[in-house]
Amino acid sequence: MSKSIVIYFSRADENYGVGMVETGNTELLAKEIVAKTGADEFKIEPVKKYPLSYQDAIAQATEERKASARPEYVSDVDIAGYDLIFFGYPIWWGDLPMAVYNFIEKHDWAGKVVVPFCTHEGSGNSGTYEILKSKMPGATLEGDGFEMLGSIARTDEGIKKIDDLLSGLGVL
Numbered sequence: 710m711s712k713s714i715v716i717y718f719s720r721a722d723e724n725y726g727v728g729m730v731e732t733g734n735t736e737l738l739a740k741e742i743v744a745k746t747g748a749d750e751f752k753i754e755p756v757k758k759y760p761l762s763y764q765d766a767i768a769q770a771t772e773e774r775k776a777s778a779r780p781e782y783v784s785d786v787d788i789a790g791y792d793l794i795f796f797g798y799p800i801w802w803g804d805l806p807m808a809v810y811n812f813i814e815k816h817d818w819a820g821k822v823v824v825p826f827c828t829h830e831g832s833g834n835s836g837t838y839e840i841l842k843s844k845m846p847g848a849t850l851e852g853d854g855f856e857m858l859g860s861i862a863r864t865d866e867g868i869k870k871i872d873d874l875l876s877g878l879g880v881l
């Protein structure tokens with residue numbers, strides 16, 4: 710039997726289009742996958758937290774991106790025991806958050822089935838599906854680069870869409 714986990718990065722607090730929130734948009738989708746599939750869960754938590762204000766968070770993320778930084782995260786997970794990995798993240802500057810690069814580069818993805826999912830506020834998955842393909846050698850990517858507006862992820866429509874993804878993959 711295959712063992713699955715939902716690994717994700719998500720920032721709560723003030724964000725574009727949704728105001729001040731306690732749970733990030735991507736995290737809501739991650740929690741839905743966990744609830745429906747019984748998968749384990751791991752959140753990539755950066756050591757250096759992002760400010761509560763959207764503008765200040767943007768400033769920090771911009772600096773990290775300019776520097777091609779690899780922000781450290783609080784704890785790690787051994788992915789060796791998992792066959793199926795749901796991998797969620799927000800689009801930041803048409804790209805993956807830098808801490809997500811750090812996580813990807815620290816793990817061996819060979820033989821894994823990876824289902825990426827992302828949220829954004831208009832730029833789609835911005836080619837990050839292709840980036841993941843190149844940065845996860847030996848993995849099989851499924852789900853066609855599933856993406857959703859963050860504001861939709863907070864609605865019943867968004868939850869239905871992620872359920873449809875799971876049904877389409879045959880895991881529901």
Ligand SMILES: Cc1cc2nc3c(=O)[nH]c(=O)nc-3n(C[C@H](O)[C@H](O)[C@H](O)COP(=O)(O)O)c2cc1C
Pocket residue numbers: 718719720721724725732733734735736766767770771798799800801802803804828829830831832833858859860
């Ligand atoms: C630093 C930063 C950069 C962002 N860059 C983009 C972007 O390039 N394109 C876009 O559509 N949305 C962008 N957004 C919006 C987020 O992708 C969107 O709000 C997403 O749903 C956030 O997910 P989260 O709540 O799980 O962190 C950005 C948000 C932040 C904080």
